Amino acid sequence: xxxxxxxxxxxxxxxxxxxxxxxxxxxxxxxxxxxxxxxxxxxxxxxxxxxxxxxxxxxxxxxxxxxxxxxxxxxxxxxxxxxxxxxxxxxxxxxxxxxxxxxxxxxxxxxxxxxxxxxxxxxxxxxxxxxxxxxxxxxxxxxxxxxxxxxxxxxxxxxxxxxxxxxxxxxxxxxxxxxxxxxxxxxxxxxxxxxxxxxxxxxxxxxxxxxxxxxxxxxxxxxxxxxxxxxxxxxxxxxxxxxxxxxxxxxxxxxxxxxxxxxxxxxxxxxxxxxxxxxxxxxxxxxxxxxxxxxxxxxxxxxxxxxxx
Amino acid sequence: xxxxxxxxxxxxxxxxxxxxxxxxxxxxxxxxxxxxxxxxxxxxxxxxxxxxxxxxxxxxxxxxxxxxxxxxxxxxxxxxxxxxxxxxxxxxxxxxxxxxxxxxxxxxxxxxxxxxxxxxxxxxxxxxxxxxxxxxxxxxxxxxxxxxxxxxxxxxxxxxxxxxxxxxxxxxxxxxxxxxxxxxxxxxxxxxxxxxxxxxxxxxxxxxxxxxxxxxxxxxxxxxxxxxxxxxxxxxxxxxxxxxxxxxxxxxxxxxxxxxxxxxxxxxxxxxxxxxxxxxxxxxxxxxxxxxxxxxxxxxxxxxxxx
Numbered sequence: 001x002x003x004x005x006x007x008x009x010x011x012x013x014x015x016x017x018x019x020x021x022x023x024x025x026x027x028x029x030x031x032x033x034x035x036x037x038x039x040x041x042x043x044x045x046x047x048x049x050x051x052x053x054x055x056x057x058x059x060x061x062x063x064x065x066x067x068x069x070x071x072x073x074x075x076x077x078x079x080x081x082x083x084x085x086x087x088x089x090x091x092x093x094x095x096x097x098x099x100x101x102x103x104x105x106x107x108x109x110x111x112x113x114x115x116x117x118x119x120x121x122x123x124x125x126x127x128x129x130x131x132x133x134x135x136x137x138x139x140x141x142x143x144x145x146x147x148x149x150x151x152x153x154x155x156x157x158x159x160x161x162x163x164x165x166x167x168x169x170x171x172x173x174x175x176x177x178x179x180x181x182x183x184x185x186x187x188x189x190x191x192x193x194x195x196x197x198x199x200x201x202x203x204x205x206x207x208x209x210x211x212x213x214x215x216x217x218x219x220x221x222x223x224x225x226x227x228x229x230x231x232x233x234x235x236x237x238x239x240x241x242x243x244x245x246x247x248x249x250x251x252x253x254x255x256x257x258x259x260x261x262x263x264x265x266x267x268x269x270x271x272x273x274x275x276x277x278x279x280x281x282x283x284x285x286x287x288x289x290x291x292x293x294x295x296x297x298x299x300x301x302x303x304x305x306x307x308x309x
Numbered sequence: 310x311x312x313x314x315x316x317x318x319x320x321x322x323x324x325x326x327x328x329x330x331x332x333x334x335x336x337x338x339x340x341x342x343x344x345x346x347x348x349x350x351x352x353x354x355x356x357x358x359x360x361x362x363x364x365x366x367x368x369x370x371x372x373x374x375x376x377x378x379x380x381x382x383x384x385x386x387x388x389x390x391x392x393x394x395x396x397x398x399x400x401x402x403x404x405x406x407x408x409x410x411x412x413x414x415x416x417x418x419x420x421x422x423x424x425x426x427x428x429x430x431x432x433x434x435x436x437x438x439x440x441x442x443x444x445x446x447x448x449x450x451x452x453x454x455x456x457x458x459x460x461x462x463x464x465x466x467x468x469x470x471x472x473x474x475x476x477x478x479x480x481x482x483x484x485x486x487x488x489x490x491x492x493x494x495x496x497x498x499x500x501x502x503x504x505x506x507x508x509x510x511x512x513x514x515x516x517x518x519x520x521x522x523x524x525x526x527x528x529x530x531x532x533x534x535x536x537x538x539x540x541x542x543x544x545x546x547x548x549x550x551x552x553x554x555x556x557x558x559x560x561x562x563x564x565x566x567x568x569x570x571x572x573x574x575x576x577x578x579x580x581x582x583x584x585x586x587x588x589x590x591x592x593x594x595x596x597x598x599x600x601x602x603x604x605x606x607x608x609x610x611x612x613x614x615x616x
Contacts, residue, residue: 043413050410051427054487058430060452061442073450121337128334132327140335140342147346149536149598151544153567154591157574157584158352159345164363181341212330241435243547248575259437263551266441273445280438287433299425302491 061284064277065089072273085274092278097253098265100282107257107286110172110246111239117179118186118235119228125182126190127216131202141191148184160248174249175242179235186231193227194220230301233294240287258283353591357584367581374585385586387561388569394475395565396542399482404534406486408527411493412519428487440551443481444468471562474553478563481548489534496530497523525610532609536601543594546571566590 064072066084093100128134129141163174197220205215221228246260256264262283266276291298332339357374359367378385414424431439447453447467454464467473500523508518546567549557555572557564566586574583 040416043416046413047410047424051424054431054484055427057439057442057446057484058434060446061434061438064445072445073448075455077452077455125335125338128331132331132334133324134328134331134335137331137335140339143342144338147342149540150346150350151540151591151594153544153570153587154353155345155349157580157587158349158356160574161352161363161580162344162348178341178345180337181345182338187338212327212334216334237433241437243435243437244571248571259435262435262437262441266551273448276441277445280434280441283438284434287435288430291429291433295426298429299491302429302488302495 061277061280064273065281067274069272069274088274088278089282092265092275093282095265095269095275095279097268098261098279099254100258100261100279102254103256103258103261104286106255107240107259110175110242110257111236113172113176114179114239115232115235117176118183119232121180121182122186122190122231123221123224123228124216125187127194127220129187130191130194131197131216131220132212144184144187148188156248163249169249170251170255172250172255175245183235186235190224190227190231193224197223226297226300229294229297233290233297234301236290237287353584353587356581357588359581361580361584362578363580364578370581374582375589377582378585378589384561384564384569388557388564388566389589391475391557391562391564392543392545392566395478395482395545396539399479400535400538400542402479403483403486403489403538404531406483407489407534408493408531410486410490411497412523414490414494415497425491428490430487431484432488436547437551439481439484440548443477443484443548444552447477468552469559471560474559474563478545478548478552482542482545489538492534493527493530496527500526528605528609529611532601532605536598539597539601540594543590543597 063079063081065088066086067078067081067088068085071078071081092098129137129144159174159178160169163169166173168174168177201219201223202215205219210218240257241259242257243259243263246257247263250256250260253261253264262276262279265279269275356367358369358371360370360374361367410428414421414428434442445451449464449466449469453467457464465473467477504522504526505518508522513521544567545565549563549565550568550571553559553563553568555568555576557568567590570583570586570590573579573586
């Protein structure tokens with residue numbers, strides 16, 4: 001599809017380059033069209049309207065988190081509940097059924113471990129597929145691509161039964177262990193990057209007597225760092241948002257990650273909308289912070305791979 | 310001669326060492342393919358032909374689970390219909406909206422970074438949280454009804470009316486349209502400007518440039534998003550179970566196949582029956598994927614040299 005096949009081009013595809021590219025295109029477009037300001041204004045209006053619609057649920061979550069219960073469904077609609085009930089966040093975070101800090105720790109542990117396992121295993125396997133020749137490699141890689149099309153549910157119940165036999169239900173093991181054995185999509189992605197590194201580099205290291213593992217660890221890994229970060233941030237995002245896995249495997253509330261905690265909170269307090277929205281904000285906030293720092297890797301990830309998020 | 314023999318010997322030993330290293334590097338994945346892919350796929354087909362409650366060993370029943378499903382489980386047909394309804398509307402509408410937005414966004418010079426952030430924001434909200442936000446928005450006293458009130462349309466009971474629960478789920482899925490937009494935008498930025506310019510010189514109007522230059526170049530991305538969107542839509546779970554619970558309230562109108570599988574597997578521990586449902590879901594996805602792939606020969610354009 002859209003995969004970047006050589007690692008060199010990655011650092012250049014920053015948002016800045018894309019913006020300057022867009023400027024050039026816009027100029028070219030205007031030139032060819034004779035610069036119609038009317039249609040430009042219409043486009044602008046459409047974008048503003050769509051953006052407003054897309055931001056509305058997000059805004060409503062935050063605004064409702066700052067309301068008291070009488071403002072939630074008040075008529076006329078309360079759009080701007082400021083100065084706001086900031087104590088809702090404290091109330092939600094210390095609510096008996098919603099021990100926020102404990103669950104934050106669980107989510108960090110869950111997402112962090114899966115992230116480390118996925119990056120390590122996919123880098124190893126991706127490197128093996130890209131740079132080392134062994135019998136059956138093509139077939140194995142073909143199988144790897146094919147498994148991406150498998151709906152995850154077909155794997156779920158037998159995997160549950162397997163972990164049941166291993167006595168691991170009710171722990172995080174079933175949720176994190178598979179990550180240490182690779183993920184088809186990210187293996188494919190990293191393979192593409194490893195393939196783009198010039199062969200002279202590894203040949204030279206081999207002549208100097210470096211082992212395959214040392215070449216991988218000390219020479220190759222640093223060269224694909226941006227791609228590793230893309231794998232890391234998307235794994236973090238998806239694991240943080242995971243609901244089905246924890247729902248099936250975890251039973252003790254002290255183990256719940258934030259998503260499952262929010263679900264349990266909702267089941268208890270269906271009418272406390274302000275607190276539920278405060279809880280929703282608290283569950284989402286860590287991802288927004290991470291996104292703020294790694295935005296350009298999200299953008300790259302999307303354009304490289306068609307990852308949807 | 311001696312030199313040749315020696316270098317030949319060294320090469321084959323090096324080759325063996327490289328092969329050994331290669332197998333070692335991919336060994337975690339080989340384990341994963343065997344334990345977390347091959348075994349579950351085979352076990353799914355086997356268990357679907359048994360009665361199995363996890364505690365006692367599986368009891369072979371042949372195609373009984375499938376017969377029960379097809380002849381005497383109204384929830385199966387209901388969930389199948391709901392899932393198909395949801396997928397057949399949300400995937401195409403989402404794709405068209407995303408493509409349209411990407412085209413508009415691609416013409417804008419200023420603020421593209423800002424729009425990118427806004428468009429990606431919904432993808433950051435965990436589905437559990439976004440389901441709660443939409444439950445609030447579509448509450449009987451919620452914002453959606455306030456907007457309808459402005460248009461003098463009576464308030465709707467979105468979560469009590471069986472005709473409205475699926476549309477709300479579809480609207481919720483469309484909230485994620487921004488992320489797909491960014492994928493198309495990345496594709497659009499690879500369309501060579503020279504092609505568009507030469508089309509203009511040949512007298513192509515904007516619609517013709519879109520139809521005959523941009524659309525063919527984007528068609529592989531459309532195919533990819535169509536298949537991936539279809540696969541994930543058929544497995545919609547989190548939003549559906551939060552809005553409708555395990556029974557798909559109201560009146561089973563939001564009961565999706567995944568929710569039915571979950572209920573049978575982890576509430577009733579009817580693993581055999583849940584696996585039969587899983588096989589049907591899998592075969593449906595496979596069939597649709599094949600249909601899309603076969604049809605793609607007619608509408609997907611591959612540039613020479615690209616794969």
